[in-house]
Structure formats: C-alpha cells, structure tokens
Amino acid sequence: MRVVNAAETAPTGYAEAVTATGLKVRAGRRMAVDGLDLALGTGVHGLLGPNGAGKTTLIRALATVLRPAEGSLDLLGLPATGNPREVRRKLGYLPQDFGFYPRFTVREFVTYLAWLKEMSKVDIPAAVQRAIEKVGLADRADDRMKTLSGGMLRRAGIAQAIVNSPELVLLDEPTVGLDPAQRVEFRGLLRELGEHSCVVVSTHLVEDVAAACTDVVLIASGRLVWQGTPAALAAAGGADDVGDSPTERGYSALLAAHTDRRGADW
Known part of the structure; x- marks a missing residue:
C-alpha cells in the first residue's frame, strides 16, 4: 500500500x-x-x-x-x-486533433501520456486501467491505435486526459x-x-x-x-x-x- x-x-x-x-x-x-x-x-x-x-x-x-x-x-x-x-x-487536455504513435497500443498510449504528466511510476498501471475502463475500451486496450475507428480514437484521447485524475x-x-x-x-x-x-x-x-x-x-x-x-x-x-x-x-x-x-x- x-x-x-x-x-x-x-x-x-x-x-x-x-x-x-x-x-x-x-x-x-x-x-x-x-x-x-x-x-x-x-x-x-x-x-x-x-x-x-x-x-x-x-x-x-x-x-x-x-x-x-x-x-x-x-x-x-x-x-x-x-x-x-x-x-x-x-490538468487533463484533449485537443480537437491529438497526435499519437500509430504502433502504440491503447494501453501504451495512455501510459506514455501518464509518464509525460510525471505521474508516479507505481501509480501508472492502475490509473491507466481505470481510465481505459471508464471510456469503454477495456476490450481494446492491447490493440494498436492505428486499428481503432474514429470514435474509439476519440475515447482513447479522453482516457489520456483523465488518467491523472486531473x-x-x-x-x-x-x-x-x-x-x-x-x-x-x-x-x-x-x-x-x-x-x-x-x-x-x-x-x-x-x-x-x-x-x-x-x-x-x-x-x-x-x-x-x-x-x-x-x-x-x-x-x-x-x-x-x-x-x-x-x-x-x-x-x-x-x-x-x-x-x-x-x-x-x-
């Protein structure tokens, strides 16, 4: 704990x-x-x-x-x-158009943004999982970003915005x-x-x-x-x-x- x-x-x-x-x-x-x-x-x-x-x-x-x-x-x-x-x-921020590495999985994408926000390394895995679940992407967490539909990409963007409980x-x-x-x-x-x-x-x-x-x-x-x-x-x-x-x-x-x-x- x-x-x-x-x-x-x-x-x-x-x-x-x-x-x-x-x-x-x-x-x-x-x-x-x-x-x-x-x-x-x-x-x-x-x-x-x-x-x-x-x-x-x-x-x-x-x-x-x-x-x-x-x-x-x-x-x-x-x-x-x-x-x-x-x-x-x-803070959490989702712009109209956000960039990402296409070969990242959803989990890797949200984890990377959590790291950029200087979150504690210990807290990141659980926070990423919670954020992904909140936007309804738990079943696509390990899919690459480039395979997602436009709506799913938007939800991944929302996940990175809330991962640090802003x-x-x-x-x-x-x-x-x-x-x-x-x-x-x-x-x-x-x-x-x-x-x-x-x-x-x-x-x-x-x-x-x-x-x-x-x-x-x-x-x-x-x-x-x-x-x-x-x-x-x-x-x-x-x-x-x-x-x-x-x-x-x-x-x-x-x-x-x-x-x-x-x-x-x-």
Whole structure:
C-alpha cells in the first residue's frame, strides 16, 4: 500500500480553478480572445459559441499551450504566465486533433501520456486501467491505435486526459465521432468528473451541454456573452427563435441579442 504524503491531502489553496480578468490571447495575428472575464469552479462548464468565437484559443490558453497577450489568467491558483509544469501535472487536455504513435497500443498510449504528466511510476498501471475502463475500451486496450475507428480514437484521447485524475479537465469537441449511445455514456462520465473537478467542454452540440453541464459559458468575438445554468439558457429563448429545442432557441436568442448590442455600439 502506498503512503499518501501531506501535499496530497492538503486542501486546495484557490477559490476557483480558472480565473481570467481582461484576458487577451492571440491566434496568429488575430486577437481571438479579446478582454475575457471568467471564473470557473468545480462542475461541468459547457463552452458554446459560433465558429471563430475563440473557443479553441481559450481552451489552448487554459491548457498552457498559448500564453496570454494581456490580462491575467490563474489556473488552479497559479499564474498561467509562470512555469507551466506544476499546472500541467494537475490538468487533463484533449485537443480537437491529438497526435499519437500509430504502433502504440491503447494501453501504451495512455501510459506514455501518464509518464509525460510525471505521474508516479507505481501509480501508472492502475490509473491507466481505470481510465481505459471508464471510456469503454477495456476490450481494446492491447490493440494498436492505428486499428481503432474514429470514435474509439476519440475515447482513447479522453482516457489520456483523465488518467491523472486531473483537477482541471479541458475537452475540445470531445464527442466528435461518437455514436449516440457513446455520447450518452460520455455525458455520464462528464457528470462524474464534475463532482470533484473543474471540467470545461467546448462543443457545437448544444444538447450535450443541456444534458451534462452544470454551467454554460457563451462567448462570441472572444468575449463573454452570457453565463448561467442550462435551465436559464433554455428559458432565454422563445418560440420565434431559431432551434429545434428550448436550449437551442435560448442559445440563438442570446447570440442574436449580443449581435444587436454590438450593432448599436457601432
């Protein structure tokens, strides 16, 4: 039995897992995140917005891949502009497109990412097995990555993101390639992760947000448009708004109101 050290049992020293004030982040020459104020704590936060809203750039900044151009960003109580290694040990990140060695098995792939996250060598085998089982790939654990379908590859990517039991989980379009049954299972996994971690899910699927998230963050043009519960999002729309469900109509209504306000400002 492994002895738990004091650092592992010490209480967290931060109020929110993510705190951004006046955050600006560049994507190439464009300021994709442009003056964002945001605070995220424990729970599942659905990140919504139209194409070009800055969702992926924001996720990359939260993952310490991109550095802020202006403003402040604290992750798990640490400044994002400092040494990223300490934060990276405590976060899980699944980008839209992730790389892997095709000849690795699923187990080898997740094990390699656990090693990159500087997990204890003693803890890695059991953690890898748990992560693989959670995403439903236990029967494919020793198959090579190159033999997996697109949906299975996505699940392997989710497994590596959660292998270190992260305090901050960042998932960019995680349900791409998953069939309806797998999406339902994934929503259950999100709810489980959100009980103890801050989970940020960027997606275009509004219904996934309604089913799995405790909080919705709507951004457009790199700025926060609206933040609230899925129920409040659904209540924001009316029968005349675009969408096939109350949640979609609320999303459309809030975006339209934001566009109208910007037009008035111009």
